[in-house]
Amino acid sequence: MAGKKKIPIVKSGTAAGNKFIRTVNCARQARNEAVTGTVQSILENIRTSGDKALFEYTEKFDNIRLTSKSLRVSAKEIASQAKKAPKDLTTAIREAESRIRAYHKLQIRSGFSLKTNEGTLSQIITPLNRVALYIPGGKTIYPSTVLMNAIPAQVAGVKEIVAVTPPRGDIDPGIAFALQLLGISEIYRIGGAQSVGALAYGTKTIKAVDKIVGPGNSFVATAKRLVYGTVDIDSIAGPSEVVIIADNSVDPSWVAYDLLAQAEHGSGDEIAICLTEDEQFAKKIASAVLDEIEESPHRDRFYSLPDHSIAVIVCKSRSESISFSNAFGPEHLQIMTKSYKKDVAEITNAAAIFLGKYTPVALGDYFIGTNHVLPTGGGARFASPLGVDSFTKRISVAEVTAAGLDFSTPFVSTFARAENFIHHALSVEKRT
Numbered sequence: 001m002a003g004k005k006k007i008p009i010v011k012s013g014t015a016a017g018n019k020f021i022r023t024v025n026c027a028r029q030a031r032n033e034a035v036t037g038t039v040q041s042i043l044e045n046i047r048t049s050g051d052k053a054l055f056e057y058t059e060k061f062d063n064i065r066l067t068s069k070s071l072r073v074s075a076k077e078i079a080s081q082a083k084k085a086p087k088d089l090t091t092a093i094r095e096a097e098s099r100i101r102a103y104h105k106l107q108i109r110s111g112f113s114l115k116t117n118e119g120t121l122s123q124i125i126t127p128l129n130r131v132a133l134y135i136p137g138g139k140t141i142y143p144s145t146v147l148m149n150a151i152p153a154q155v156a157g158v159k160e161i162v163a164v165t166p167p168r169g170d171i172d173p174g175i176a177f178a179l180q181l182l183g184i185s186e187i188y189r190i191g192g193a194q195s196v197g198a199l200a201y202g203t204k205t206i207k208a209v210d211k212i213v214g215p216g217n218s219f220v221a222t223a224k225r226l227v228y229g230t231v232d233i234d235s236i237a238g239p240s241e242v243v244i245i246a247d248n249s250v251d252p253s254w255v256a257y258d259l260l261a262q263a264e265h266g267s268g269d270e271i272a273i274c275l276t277e278d279e280q281f282a283k284k285i286a287s288a289v290l291d292e293i294e295e296s297p298h299r300d301r302f303y304s305l306p307d308h309s310i311a312v313i314v315c316k317s318r319s320e321s322i323s324f325s326n327a328f329g330p331e332h333l334q335i336m337t338k339s340y341k342k343d344v345a346e347i348t349n350a351a352a353i354f355l356g357k358y359t360p361v362a363l364g365d366y367f368i369g370t371n372h373v374l375p376t377g378g379g380a381r382f383a384s385p386l387g388v389d390s391f392t393k394r395i396s397v398a399e400v401t402a403a404g405l406d407f408s409t410p411f412v413s414t415f416a417r418a419e420n421f422i423h424h425a426l427s428v429e430k431r432t
Contacts, residue, residue, distance in 0.1 A: 005293055005303055007286040008311040009279075012320060023308045025328075028238065028271055028377050039193045039222045046197030051204050057194035064167040066189070068205045073171060073187040081176035089174050093143055096367045097181060100147050103369030104155045107388040118404030124395040127157035128232075130207065131391060132199040133184070134214030135175060137166035137191055142215070143174040144366050148373050149213045149234070149386065150182050156391035162209060164199065166191025191216075196223035200231045213373070213386065234386055238376035239269035242361060243330040243350075245321050245343065246274055248281045250336040250357040256288035258334060258360050263310050264298050270305065273328075274312045275321040282312040322346045329380040332361045351380040406432050 010017040045053040055066045085093075113122040133149045136142060146163070153161055163179060165171065167189040179187060188206060190198065196216075202208030212224055213234040224233045242262040246255050259272040276282050289310060293302045302310075315321040322343060325333055329349035336357045337343055344355060351374035354361055364370045373386035400408070409428045416424035 005290060006307060007289050008307055009282050009286050010311065010313055011279075012313055012315045012324065017313065020308060020311065020313075024271060024273070024311075027269060027306070027308060028241065035218050035222050036226075039219055039226060042193045043197040043200075043223060043226055046194055046203070047201045050198075050202075051206075054190065054194050054198050054203055054206075057192065058167065058190055061192055061194075062167050064189070066167070071188055071190065071205055073189055075185055077171065078176045078180055078185070078187065081171050081173045082180045083173075085173035085177040089143070090177050092367070093147065093174070093178050093181060096144065096369075097147055097151065097178075099367065099369035100151045100371070101155060104152045104371070104388050107152075108155065109389070109392075116404075118408055119398065119400035122397040122399075124397060125392050126395060127159070128153075128210040128391050128393065129158070130160040130162070130209045131158050131211045131213065132209040133161060133163045134191075134195065134212060134216050134220060135163055135165035136214070136216055136220075137168045141172040141175055143172075143178040144372065145215060146175060146178040146182070146184075148371050150184060152371065152386060152388050153213075153391045154182065156388045158391050160186070160209075162186040162188070162199070162206075164188045164190050164195045166195075191220075193219045193223035196220060196227060200227035211391065213390075215373075234373060234390065235375055235379065235383065237373075239271065240265045240332075241271035241330055241376060242273070242332040242334065243325050243328055244272075244274045244334040244336060245318075245325060246276050246281075246285070246334075246336040247338060248278055249338045252281065252284040253288040253292070254357060254360075255285045255336065256292050259285075259289055259310055260292055260296070260298075260302065261360065261362055262332065263305060264296075264301060270309055272310045275315055275324055276312065277315050277317060277321065279314050282314050285312050318343065319346075325350065329378045331374045331376045331380065332364075334359070334361060349381045351375050351383070351385055 008020060010020045042057060051068060059065050109125055111123045111125050113120060131153050133146065135146060150161055161184050163184050163186070165175065196212060198206045199209050199212050209231060211232040215237055221236055225236045240262045242258065244255055244258055255274055259274060263270045263272045274285055293299055296302060313324070315324060326347065326349045331351045332354065333347065333350035334354045335343050340355050344353060347353060352364055352370060354364060365372045371385045371387060375383035405428065409432045412428045413425040
């Protein structure tokens with residue numbers, strides 16, 4: 001390891017600052033195309049050969065030989081593993097579950113009915129029928145992600161929720177407990193792009209789903225992108241990111257902890273930026289970050305990050321800080337300023353906002369009830385957190401009276417004939 005880690009402090013509006021911001025934006029928009037060809041081949045084989053290809057890929061990538069009987073995780077195995085979960089973790093899962101469910105219940109929407117001169121227009125909101133949850137099985141385990149993905153689907157009224165997770169020996173006790181608590185019993189020991197293909201296209205053993213949610217590696221993310229349209233997906237998730245707007249009313253070490261909390265995910269592409277208007281405060285934050293890195297058990301992980309991953313940007317004014325954040329559209333936005341209640345009113349683009357110095361992102365990641373499945377890479381400009389709406393459909397319904405048809409026909413006929421759709425016109429004209 002050469003030298004000490006550096007935390008860039010750049011001034012907005014300068015040539016160096018502008019170059020740095022371009023570097024960050026290019027990095028967060030980059031998409032791993034290297035695996036696309038491989039994933040396309042896997043998906044096509046799954047689509048045409050079903051279980052046979054699924055079992056072959058599982059043996060090739062996971063060193064596990066599956067059969068149609070061993071593919072599904074038994075209720076007995078889930079119950080046995082769930083009993084092994086530590087007491088403090090099961091308590092935390094139960095407490096978080098109740099908060100996440102309460103928050104998402106407030107998102108439920110009902111349809112409407114509108115009387116018009118032509119008749120009645122209405123809208124039906126209905127849940128998806130069958131949804132799949134991908135549970136990663138790589139570097140660590142994510143019982144919190146089970147809660148965040150499954151609970152909104154349950155609140156929406158999804159009848160069938162299926163879970164898949166790569167075969168890595170016995171299912172983790174925390175994962176098993178969360179699945180058992182939520183009553184999810186259809187669970188398959190498969191992972192990777194091949195599992196996404198099986199869920200999207202269906203096989204003899206696995207019934208196809210309507211939507212696939214949950215995080216995964218580049219192969220899983222690419223597979224989800226490629227099957228979108230055959231099924232819906234939650235998002236094409238990128239590396240974790242946070243923007244923090246802070247002033248000297250907060251301890252700089254707290255800002256440092258929050259920057260590193262996002263940078264420690266370990267993909268190598270995380271973005272953690274602090275915006276401040278005080279250059280001296282910026283230096284204190286950078287120093288606090290370096291001090292913590294040197295003491296951290298994840299020191300090597302932080303050292304492996306590119307220089308633009310963790311940085312402090314000095315802006316000329318609070319207005320400029322807010323403008324930067326809005327243009328960036330961060331996954332997570334923390335506002336730790338004296339005037340945070342005023343500042344938040346100017347925010348237009350952020351997936352999740354955390355206000356004040358007592359609201360670190362980790363609270364939302366695990367416990368308080370808001371969802372941690374969020375758009376990344378600037379997606380907050382047009383997308384929202386995973387929620388109940390993510391698992392419902394809107395259906396338009398119209399019932400027009402004979403008098404309403406008579407009134408509408410001249411207008412419809414004018415539109416249709418102007419667009420050269422003769423039989424559109426005739427379909428209303430011949431009824432009057």
